[in-house]
Amino acid sequence: MPGRTLGLSSSLRLGPVLCLALGGCMVGPDYDRPPAIVSLRFKELQPPPGWVRAAPQLPPRGDWWRIYNDPVLDALEAQVAISNQNVKVSEADYRQAQAIVDEARANLFPTVTGSPGVTRQSTGPSTVTNYSLQGSVSWTLDVWGQIRRQIESDVSSAQASAANLAYAQLSYQATLAEDYFDLRAEDSLQKLLDATVASYQESLRVTQNQYNAGLTAATPVALLQAATLLEQTRAEAISVGVLRAQYEHAIAVLVGRPPAEVSLAPAPLTNDIPAIPVSLPATLLQRNPDIASAERSMEAENALIGVQVAAFYPEISLSALYGWSGNPIGSLIQASNRVWSLGASASQILFEGGARTAAVRAAEAAYDAQVATYRQTVLTTLQTTEDDLAALRIYAQEAAAQARAVADARQAVTVSFNEYNAGTVDYTTVVTAEATALSDEQTLITIQQSRMLDTVSLIEQMGGGWDIRDLPSKGSLQTDNPLVPAFLEKK
Known part of the structure; x- marks a missing residue:
């Protein structure tokens, strides 16, 4: 960045005089957070039925999953923070970052x-x-502030690590909720197919009785069609168990337990879509831990420029x-x-072939890269949020239309079967109506499943109740060094 190069040249001329006169200073650029690329409002924030803009509130302490009012999900989510091994990795990384701060601070002392x-x-x-x-x-x-700039960088990195820990916890909680709703969707599909198999068995029984009675409509082809439809649906019902088992196994691993130790009783997917509080896009900069991590990493890279500048003195x-x-x-x-x-x-190094100048340029380039990473993280979060808002609005309309299609398809099954019994249509008409009805009901379950997954994703983008004020302060990282960040402590 041209401005930084000019600043470096000026500081090299005036730095020694000013620093010695003041009894020590910190060379290099002070951090000034670059502006993010953010819109004033969400384009897709158009409330669908049952949606309100800011009235609902997520549960306190970040227990955002309680908004779904599902005790089984509540019990599972509570285990992620304490048992998920990937979260433990992030927690260990945070403790390592704290130790690095202590290590850097030790250089200030004799x-x-x-x-x-x-x-x-x-x-x-x-x-x-x-x-x-x-x-x-x-x-x-530390006359020129090289050690203090390193501490500044390490402290910001520790804050970024704490934000990464919060984001890891939130991410795995969201993944658990998504797997849970996927599992419940399979339970709803299983219930639908089991009921359909029972209905088709009854249809086959009626058709068999009619055939035995010698009725004209009950032909051998009709019997074969009824039997084929029954077995196809029975096979489909059996195959549901594969995905359900995989989701259950995934849930077990997310809560840090072997799959053999976790079994969830079947239950249908809820039909209730919770209202999610959505605020202005700018609030994502304070609420999303992934964005906070990228921002803290910017300050860390900025401080490292000062570390390299101090090497000139x-x-x-x-x-x-x-x-x-x-x-x-x-x-x-x-x-x-x-x-x-x-x-x-x-x-004082008198000649090193331009190595120090190159190190400063490299540090400036690393900072510029982190600025771009920060802005891209914000843009990606905004994109995902807009996607979720659009999907929830559109899926709400689709669900209403699909519910009407299901009602019509069920009516068509009743009418076609009555006409078949009356001998006015062949059994192919019944088979077609039944297949259409089953397909429509499966689609309705899929739409509801997508709506639930989008609510989870939207909550994740909104931070799940997290706030940047939950990060450990710079002062505490240099004095208290708690082993567990405040946002993970149970109050």
Whole structure:
């Protein structure tokens, strides 16, 4: 970035004078969050039936899944944060980031070492033993702020890691909810197919009785058609078990348990679509932990520019040594045996072939890349949110139309079967009507399933009740260093 290059040149000329005059400073650019590419409103925010804009509220403490009023889902979701192994990986990464902050802060303080020693020296016929006890202190002064810029970067990285932990937890909770609703959709499909198999068995029985009675409409072809439709539907009902088993296994792993230990009793997919609170797009910058992580990473990269700029200036160090050296050991600690020294040094690289300039340019490029990543993360989140809003609005209309189609198809089955019994149509008409009705009912389940999945996705984009204020503060990361972020603590 041209502006940063000019700033670097100016700071190199004035930096040493100002820093020494002020007793120390921090070279490099201070962080000023770049603006995100965000719209003023959501294009697709058109309330469908049952939707309100901001009246509903997610449950407190981020337990967003309670909005579905499903005790089984509640019990499963509560296990994700404490048992999901991928969440544990993110939690360990956060603790590692905290330790890195402590490690960087240690460089601000002097290093103290102790050196006791014993030497034996032969001088002709005698041997002299010499004892020593010395302590030394060395301290590299952070005159130009190189260490403090590194700490600033590490602290921001730790905050990004905490946001990643929150996002991992939210993401796996959302995945669990999606798998759960997929499983319930399979339960609804199973219930529908089992009921359809029972209905087709009755149709086959009636057709068989009519054939045995010699009625004209009950032909051998009609019997075969009825039997074929029954067996096809029975096979379809059996195949539902494959997907259901896979969803159940996935749920077990998400809660950190072996699949053999988790069994969920069948239950139909709910028909209730909860109202999701949706605010302005700009609030996503404060509510979505993925965006927060990208933003914190920007500040981390910005601080690293200062680390590289500081490398242009001299490194100033202080050192001191104090101790005793003598013989015998009983009289070691005496003034006559005392040794001490004080020193100060400054080192400056005079020529390195442009390596430091290249390091600054590399740090600036890394920062620019993170800015682009941040803005792309915001855009992607906005896109997914708009997709979810559009899908929920359109699916609501489709569900209403499909419900009417199901009602008409069921009526068509009744009419066609009555006409078949009256001998006015052949059994092919009945088969066609029944197949159409079954297909329409399956489509209605699929639409409801999609609507539930979109509500989960929308809640995930909105952060699930998370807020950027839940991140550990910069001060706490440099003092308290809690092992668990505040947003994971049970209150």
